[in-house]
Amino acid sequence: MAPQRFREQFGHIQRSMPDVPLAMGPDDSAEFLYEKGVVLVRDGEDAALVEDAVRTYFTETPDLDPEPVRRVSPRANRTGVTRIQVGDPGQGGAEGDPMVGHALRAVRERAGRARRRLVSRNHVIHIAPVNACPGDEPVPAPRADGTNPAPAPGVAHDPDTAVGVLVIDTGLLHDYQSWPQLAHVDGDMAVQETDADGMLKQYVGHGTFIAGVVSAVAPNTNVTVLGTLSDVGAMLESDFGAALFDSVDRHGWPDIISLSAGTTNGGLDGLLGMDAFMAELRQQRTLLVAAAGNNGSSTPFWPAAYASQSAFADSVLSVGALRGDGAYGACFTNHGPWVRVFAPGERLTSSLTGFTTPVPYVYQHSTYDTCRYGFGYACTCQEPSHSGVLSDDGAAAKPDQVMFEGLAHWSGTSFATPVVAGMVADLMVSGGQRDPRAAAQQLLSQVSEFAEVRGADVPALKPSTWSPVPVQAPAASV
Known part of the structure; x- marks a missing residue:
């Protein structure tokens, strides 16, 4: 089903x-x-x-x-x-x-x-789907608590030595620079932030949130966020390859591309629409850090799954998501030998929108009574509980509405990906390494922690400023 x-x-x-x-x-x-x-x-x-x-x-x-x-x-x-x-x-x-x-x-x-x-x-x-959407929808977070990962202490932004990170996503919100961590971020602005009723549109803060994660883990980065996927976070494969070429034509080949989007395709040999771009990527020095997807499946998810092909072993790094405590995989994360590394991706806290003016949001999907992947902890499938516009469960209750005033909790391999992109960039800065692919291999070779994902021990990367979120049993149904 x-x-x-x-x-x-x-x-x-x-x-x-x-x-x-x-x-x-x-x-x-x-x-x-x-x-x-x-x-x-x-x-x-x-x-x-x-x-x-x-x-x-x-x-x-x-x-x-x-x-x-x-x-x-x-x-x-x-x-x-x-x-x-x-x-x-x-x-x-x-x-x-x-x-x-x-x-x-x-x-x-x-x-x-x-x-x-x-x-x-x-x-x-x-956008790195759990059935065509991130691991959950964002939840307002107190601004006073700050971000998680927190900003790396004592690291200043120097545009002359900063690592270039290109985020191909949904664009930036109009007031993003009111959050200090994003002061040196630039790129495309979101085409339309709110609907006719003034409600924040679905996924519109996705790119801003990712930029905040990169900037927290690696403050000395020049982050450029593009609005390539501004149309509900979706684009045809035949257009996507051309859009990627346009991205690097506009901004040059960066040190790192952070991409939190993709698809399965029923095959093991990649996407025809990306063939030409991937061939060009191999000839560059750029590292593509790509989300493994949130279908709770071992089915290869492209372009992340290119990391398992020998031709792209050094140029593509695929990233799965750990749950809040970092000990196990998040319930939604894709997994399998084609996923090279896992990083925190559940209930991260980053900047979303509304730093200057609070913005309302109506949930699109309802949560579930139990985890839809069969896990027994209080995962994002079920907590915090809310009713959504798109869910047809026969309930008479109105969809839940919240107000965003700056920060949000959000889950998905979409957000584990910029954690790893930031860790590679941080190693480049701290180690004087100018080759992002060499830095990625060095980072993987130094992995000292492992997590359990579907019975397998997998390498886990956790930035020093990330704080584990206690994992609890799910709340009893009322």
Whole structure:
């Protein structure tokens, strides 16, 4: 059965991308979202082969129409991929697209076995999902308590020696610089912070929160936050590769890219839409620190899972999340040998919004009576309890509303990722190391702590200024 929150978030994303018909798939497991009526291929010979294979298969198969099969993207673009229409995207519902399935089958049967994937769905890349969203929604935190991780003491920001960190996310809130830790952060501003009712929009503070985590762990950083994923934190794979190229074209290749987004894709060989960017990344000195995702699954989540491929072992670092006490994995974290390291990612405290003016927020998802992954501690699945707009549980109660006045608690591998990015940057500064990839390998080689994640002992990175949050038994149901 597909996770409830995935279905709730599907409708939210679809309403925010009205010109892109979407389906969830590959079946009722609902592992990912993708564009209906379209497959993604590399341009050139691969595109010609796939187009011919699909048209022939559709011509010879009863009840299939070859007429729509055609390329619908420019034949030359920076990412080296193009879209091929294989059906009417307006047909059918959200429970998978049969025409896309037929097209994938046609290539398997008619193109034979290839050394690399020839065709794929055009997946939706979105903020390190727990079924298309972070580990939970933010909770207001007292400003007087400060952030967790706290700012590293005695470390000043020096723009001439600072490590460059590029955060590809949702952009910055208008008053972010009113929090001292973010005084030297720059980048894109959020396109729209509040809705027509003045309520803070979902995910709008995601990039600001991440910038606060990086700046706390590594104050001597030049952090640039881009609004690449400002549209509900989601973007088609075919556009994402181009957006990554645009990011480095605008700002240059940084020391570190912190990326808290991705998708599963049912495969073990990466994302076609990122092929060209990943090939370019290998030729640079930049380290990509990527979130492992929050599906509570061992299924590879891309681009984080590139870290398990030998070609990217030194250029990609995948990060899972530890629960509040740091002893075990958070209930939601993805896991498996493709996740290189784990870091605190549950109930971190960072800057969100509203330092100058308090901003209201209405919860979108309801919490659960028990952990949806079967864990027995008071995880973010259930505490603090609230009712959300998108959840249809038959309850008559109004969705809960809170007020943000600066800081928030938030959970997800989205936030464990900037912890690790900050630790790499801090080591570069303290050790005089100018190579971020060498610094990452040095950091991993010095790991002295381990945590238990799904029965396995995994390397755990914990910044010295992070304070464990006591883990309790869940509150009794009323």
